[in-house]
Amino acid sequence: MTANDLSVWLRAREFIKKELDNDHVFSIWFGSIRLVSSTEDSVTLEVQNKFFKDMLLDRYTKLINSSIAKSCGKEMRVEFALKETSADAAAKPPLDHDAKEKAQAKPFWPFSRDKQEPGKEIGLNSKYTFDSFVIGPSNRFAHAASSAVCDSPAKAYNPLFIYGGVGLGKTHLMHAIGHKVLQKFPKAKVLYISSEEFTNQLIGAIQNRTTTKFREKYRHVDILLIDDIHFIAGKESTQEEFFHTFNTLYDAHKQIVVSSDRPPKEIQALEERLVSRFEWGLVTDVQPPDFETRMAILKKKSERETITLPDDVYYFLAEKIKSNIRELEGALIRIVAYAKLVGKEISVDMVKDVLKDMIKEGEKKITIDIIQKKVCEYFDMKLSDMKVKKRSRGIAYPRQIAMYLARQLTDYSLPEIGEYFGGRDHTTVMHAYDKIMTDLKVKKGLNELIDRVTDSIKIS
Known part of the structure; x- marks a missing residue:
């Protein structure tokens, strides 16, 4: 591989860095990627592990492809090679040869020296473990991220931000992380708390003039699991205190796991500096189960x-x-x-x-309006795209999915469905339905996509 080949990725990295406009996020997700080979029409990038690869494919495919295309002056096929061979390998810190024996002798994570007494101040529910967690398409990514955190606390995925609706398993995963970390690192100090209780304890500390003790409790742990962070939105004093708690823990290489009912940017009245920090690591969601x-x-x-x-x-x-x-x-x-x-x-x-x-x-009546809205939300499209004559694949294929779902989930006739999609002929609807039916048999991942959209339609 020539120096010219290497410059392809170096230039692409600069495009990516400029587009992200966040040095911390860039460092986490793109800092360790390296170009291992290239041909006239493809490049192969080496990444840490399968989880890292899945994250890049899920969140940054378009950015990587477009940046490499800019760098090369043409479209290129991008492939990923894994640094580790295990499909489920967690993100592990790089070890130099001399440090290997020492690293094997004791855990790399800088846990606190004082042993945590069993059940003391950790707030964990013994029923919520990884063994009792049921994995499915709706939560697989969040589960993988949570497992990775346990294997390598305070490394790549710090903070871990899990969001989703009520009763979908966010709290279960947080408790499971706590239990698994204590199994792997018995001396670790783990603290789980809801943000409401955090707020109440802060108010009590201010009233009783015990804020120093309050800060010692939350800033001298190895892993902080804080649930329902959206509760602190609009509460200036609580946000101020949590901001400094976050910084103290993060700078000390401690793991932070946060949950909410929505992603950071959608939490109204949450300070931008907190939104920014929550996005430093990994933001992942849990969806309704299929x-x-x-x-x-x-x-x-x-x-x-x-x-x-x-x-x-x-x-x-x-x-x-x-x-x-x-x-x-x-x-x-x-x-x-x-x-x-x-x-x-x-x-x-x-x-x-x-x-x-x-x-x-x-049991709620499903309408084509709801179907169109949910499909547009999933594919980040405008609602008007469902009715226009555009045929670009980025619009046409989601529209065909919406037509397929309209026939599957409603009692509307083909001509009636066509009317909802800009007055299209019934044969167009039939073609869309047949195409998606065929693709479901051969396209990996389409079944999961359809299930996710269907579930979001049914609970809307």
Whole structure:
């Protein structure tokens, strides 16, 4: 590989750095990438591990491709090679040869010296572990990120920011991180707390003039897990205190994990300096679980509670309760409790009666307007793009997906669907439906995409 080949990536890096306009994010995600080979029409970049590769593909594909195209003066195929061979390898710190033996002898993470007493001030729920967490397409990325944090605390993914709706597993993952870190690093100091409790304790410390003690508690831990950070939005004193707590921990190479019901930029009245810091590391989301994951969640919960239900009951629950995991598990416990109290055998008819309030609330009429809106949100399109005559793939394919979903999820006729899409002919709708049906059989990842969009439509 020539010096000229290397300059391709060096120039591309500069384009990426300028576009990101954030030196910290650039350093984390692009600082360690190197060019390992190139041909006339392709370049191969080496990345740390599979998780790192997936992150780049998910978040930065367009940026990387466009930057390399600018650097080369033409479109190039970009491929990734893994530095580590294990598909599930976590992000590990680079070790020089001389330090290898020492690093193997003791953990690299700079944990606190005082041993944490079991159960003292850590606030973890013993039920929320990685073993009890059900992995599916809706949470796979967040789960992988959480696992990586446990293997390499305070390295690439610091802070880790997990967002998503109520009852989708954010809190579960945070507790699981705490438990796993304590298993790997028994002397680590781990603290889980909700941002509401953080605020209340701060108010109490100010009133009682014990702010020094308050700061010692939160700034002398190895990993801080703070839930529902959106609660501090608009609370100036709390944000000020948390800002300095964050800086102290981060500068001391301590791990910070934060959760919210929305991404940092969408939290109104949250100071920009906090938004910026939350985006330093990795921001990932959890979505409503798909049908298969809901089934697995029910089976897992039944196993833990030593419950056995007929398969058709599991199927009915998974089909009808789609909004979040908490409701799903709550419904299971509710019907089992009812059956025990009244001495009835559990059946679908009994479940329909016991859960009629939950099921009725969950059944909403799906309209083409909702479908178009959700597809546009997913693909970051304008709603007007659903009706225009543009045929560029970036618009045409999402529009075909929306037509497919309109036929799958509504009772509208083909001509009626066509009218919603700018007065298109029914044959256009039929072609779109057939194309997506064919692609679902051959395109890897399309099924997951359709499931995600469908779930967002059904809970809207």
